[in-house]
Amino acid sequence: MExxxxxxxxxxxxxxxxxxxxxxxxPPFDRVAPEHIVPAIEHILRQANARLEALEQNLSPTWAGLxxxxxxxxxxxxxxxxxxxxxxxxxxSDELRKAHSQVLADIVQFGLRIKQSPAIYQGLLxxxxxxxxxxxxxxxxxxxxxxxxxxxxxxxxLSGEAKERFNAIAKELSQLHTDFSNHVLxxxxxxxxxxxxxxxTEGWPKxxxxxxxxxxxxxxxxxxxxxxxxxxxxxxxxYPSYVPFxxxxxxxxxxxxxxxxxxxxxxxxxxxxxxxxxxxxxLRKEEAVLLGHENYADLTLESxxxxxxxxxxxxxAELVQAARKPAMADLDALRQLAEASGQVEPLAHWDVPFWAxxxxxxxxxxxxxxxxxxxxxxxxxxxxFSLCTRLFGVTFEQADGQASVWHExxxxxxxxxxxxxxxAWFYLDPYSRxxxxxxxxxxxxxxxxxxxxxxxxxxVVHLCCNGTPPVDGRPSLMSxxxxxxxxxxFGHGLQGMxxxxxxxDAAGIKGIEWDAVEIASQFMENWCYHKPTxxxxxxxxxxxxxxxxxxxxxxCAARTFRAGSxxxxxLEFGITDMMLHTEFDPKGDxxxxxxxxxxxxxxxxLPPLPESRFLCSFSHIFAGGYAAGYYSYKWSEVLSADAFxxxxxxxxxxxxxxAALGRRYRHTIxxxxxxxxxxxxxxxxxxxxxxxxxxLRHSGLRHPxxxx
Numbered sequence: 001m002e003x004x005x006x007x008x009x010x011x012x013x014x015x016x017x018x019x020x021x022x023x024x025x026x027p028p029f030d031r032v033a034p035e036h037i038v039p040a041i042e043h044i045l046r047q048a049n050a051r052l053e054a055l056e057q058n059l060s061p062t063w064a065g066l067x068x069x070x071x072x073x074x075x076x077x078x079x080x081x082x083x084x085x086x087x088x089x090x091x092x093s094d095e096l097r098k099a100h101s102q103v104l105a106d107i108v109q110f111g112l113r114i115k116q117s118p119a120i121y122q123g124l125l126x127x128x129x130x131x132x133x134x135x136x137x138x139x140x141x142x143x144x145x146x147x148x149x150x151x152x153x154x155x156x157x158l159s160g161e162a163k164e165r166f167n168a169i170a171k172e173l174s175q176l177h178t179d180f181s182n183h184v185l186x187x188x189x190x191x192x193x194x195x196x197x198x199x200x201t202e203g204w205p206k207x208x209x210x211x212x213x214x215x216x217x218x219x220x221x222x223x224x225x226x227x228x229x230x231x232x233x234x235x236x237x238x239y240p241s242y243v244p245f246x247x248x249x250x251x252x253x254x255x256x257x258x259x260x261x262x263x264x265x266x267x268x269x270x271x272x273x274x275x276x277x278x279x280x281x282x283l284r285k286e287e288a289v290l291l292g293h294e295n296y297a298d299l300t301l302e303s304x305x306x307x308x309x310x311x312x313x314x315x316x317a318e319l320v321q322a323a324r325k326p327a328m329a330d331l332d333a334l335r336q337l338a339e340a341s342g343q344v345e346p347l348a349h350w351d352v353p354f355w356a357x358x359x360x361x362x363x364x365x366x367x368x369x370x371x372x373x374x375x376x377x378x379x380x381x382x383x384x385f386s387l388c389t390r391l392f393g394v395t396f397e398q399a400d401g402q403a404s405v406w407h408e409x410x411x412x413x414x415x416x417x418x419x420x421x422x423x424a425w426f427y428l429d430p431y432s433r434x435x436x437x438x439x440x441x442x443x444x445x446x447x448x449x450x451x452x453x454x455x456x457x458x459x460v461v462h463l464c465c466n467g468t469p470p471v472d473g474r475p476s477l478m479s480x481x482x483x484x485x486x487x488x489x490f491g492h493g494l495q496g497m498x499x500x501x502x503x504x505d506a507a508g509i510k511g512i513e514w515d516a517v518e519i520a521s522q523f524m525e526n527w528c529y530h531k532p533t534x535x536x537x538x539x540x541x542x543x544x545x546x547x548x549x550x551x552x553x554x555x556c557a558a559r560t561f562r563a564g565s566x567x568x569x570x571l572e573f574g575i576t577d578m579m580l581h582t583e584f585d586p587k588g589d590x591x592x593x594x595x596x597x598x599x600x601x602x603x604x605x606l607p608p609l610p611e612s613r614f615l616c617s618f619s620h621i622f623a624g625g626y627a628a629g630y631y632s633y634k635w636s637e638v639l640s641a642d643a644f645x646x647x648x649x650x651x652x653x654x655x656x657x658x659a660a661l662g663r664r665y666r667h668t669i670x671x672x673x674x675x676x677x678x679x680x681x682x683x684x685x686x687x688x689x690x691x692x693x694x695x696l697r698h699s700g701l702r703h704p705x706x707x708x
Contacts, residue, residue: 021040027404042103062132067140086462090429090437115153115155116156192234194234201233203249210472211471213226213233216234237261240432247356267616273615315631323701324568328605368479374545375483375538381428384490392666393663395420396413396415400412413428422458441465443521447460449499513677576596639678
């Protein structure tokens with residue numbers, strides 16, 4: 001990809017120096033400022049509306065006459081709105097939010113303008129029903145069918161007051177989703193718990209001391225600096241701080257204080273998301289009814305793998321049956337350990353991570369802190385690349401300096417095929433920055449694979465994590481959980497980078513049914529338990545020694561530790577999500593928190609606190625793409641585990657067989673993108689339909705048919 005920048009719309013002299021109007025090369029992230037957003041987006045929308053109007057008046061119901069112009073219409077938005085949306089997640093600020101909010105409604109309106117266009121809709125129908133339909137390839141046919149369905153879901157069949165109401169709902173929902181996300185970020189950022197007494201840090205791992213001291217220094221730039229040895233120590237609700245604190249802090253009262261802050265995020269004051277949740281659910285239900293559906297889940301499942309709500313509930317029931325008794329046994333074991341260790345109070349939620357970590361140390365005789373020195377980030381990345389080369393025949397090289405970045409910690413890479421030819425590029429933003437970066441980990445497309453003026457533009461993706469940053473001259477030393485998270489996101493990235501689909505709307509992760517999107521990511525996590533892979537990517541940052549066999553064996557033994565509890569936790573979230581988007585009446589007397597409580601009490605042997613407001617920070621379903629779709633994690637995990645089972649059956653130590661199977665996986669699951677039905681893609685790879693056996697086996701659980 002050329003690095004040279006090309007500015008567009010240069011007839012408007014006020015726009016020439018706006019970095020959001022670049023349409024070639026890599027986005028100039030380092031030069032984008034909030035003040036660029038409004039003029040750039042307004043300009044692009046004027047041009048796009050003019051182009052759309054011309055297309056509507058002169059379209060030809062053919063691929064070249066309709067679909068290609070629509071695809072070209074998207075390019076300016078990749079370089080502008082796509083960049084702005086990404087910066088909202090990684091470099092959030094009040095100024096950025098204000099500019100984003102100012103043009104958000106116009107962006108939503110333009111998206112609806114395309115999908116609700118009668119001329120474009122009729123053109124799509126004419127192609128689908130015409131004589132040339134059979135001449136289109138499978139990806140092209142799926143793109144057209146998906147656009148027809150998207151138009152229906154966008155209200156193309158509505159008119160008059162119904163259409164006006166639908167459009168108003170769409171605009172309001174878009175703003176509500178943004179507000180919800182911002183509230184969670186602000187509430188997370190606003191909390192701090194300061195410890196000054198060194199006695200209170202007894203039992204803390206070294207990494208937690210470093211993170212907490214570093215956090216203090218980051219917000220207290222004036223005056224004496226904190227040190228890991230002497231403090232002060234600042235605990236936040238950001239995961240690299242919150243999780244180890246809850247696992248290792250011995251003061252039970254203070255654990256409770258931090259825990260309560262975590263479950264009450266964004267549930268009070270100006271940041272209260274309670275009202276937003278009620279409004280979001282009300283609008284989603286109204287939207288579904290306007291489109292002829294009984295509820296929002298029925299609407300969204302039309303575009304997913306799962307055929308209907310009943311199929312999702314069937315999967316839930318099967319997994320609940322397998323996980324219920326093991327989850328109860330998990331909790332009993334924690335109670336027994338807490339009592340034997342002298343805790344007289346009943347086991348509470350703020351005790352669970354602490355005693356779970358003690359039980360894991362007792363059973364498997366290792367701590368996460370013992371593992372961290374063996375997982376410096378750069379070495380893990382090298383091992384991840386080596387695995388992908390063995391499996392998929394692709395190579396990676398650092399390309400820092402060839403593209404601008406939004407933060408100095410961001411790394412940039414080139415991906416090459418076996419012949420050394422460029423296939424893709426990706427950004428890696430590895431570390432937590434709670435002041436400006438949203439929590440969690442994610443992959444997103446930056447630039448899609450597509451042809452522009454007859455030349456192939458290779459895909460570019462973002463990989464964002466919230467891992468432990470380097471502190472005090474030490475490299476980033478990853479927890480094992482951070483290692484698996486990186487592998488997970490890289491699986492998404494591979495699907496975005498190794499696609500061979502040339503139509504942007506079906507390239508990479510685009511066009512893939514939502515409940516199939518996690519297959520490639522969860523598949524990669526399995527390799528973290530493959531001995532040659534894991535030990536091959538470890539090097540003690542001080543001694544240079546690889547991970548000892550004894551520690552690897554303990555990691556594998558601990559893989560199914562509390563698997564029943566972890567399964568039930570995911571099912572609790574998924575069932576709550578589905579209930580809120582099916583049977584729940586947002587205008588009734590029962591609240592969303594009542595629904596969650598009822599479900600959790602049925603599933604969880606330790607129900608949530610009555611005052612829990614976890615849903616107020618459940619961004620996946622109220623600010624992300626998982627509404628009526630959180631079940632997708634388990635739905636995909638069934639397929640990803642079964643896909644990895646093919647490698648187990650071939651013999652994980654059989655290099656030739658694994659390489660051959662890896663190439664087949666690449667040319668099916670990783671390359672097909674949204675251009676082929678995901679069940680067909682899975683069957684192309686596996687040779688049969690999926691089974692739940694591998695998932696339950698990997699989790700150390702038994703199939704319900706085996707449970708008496």
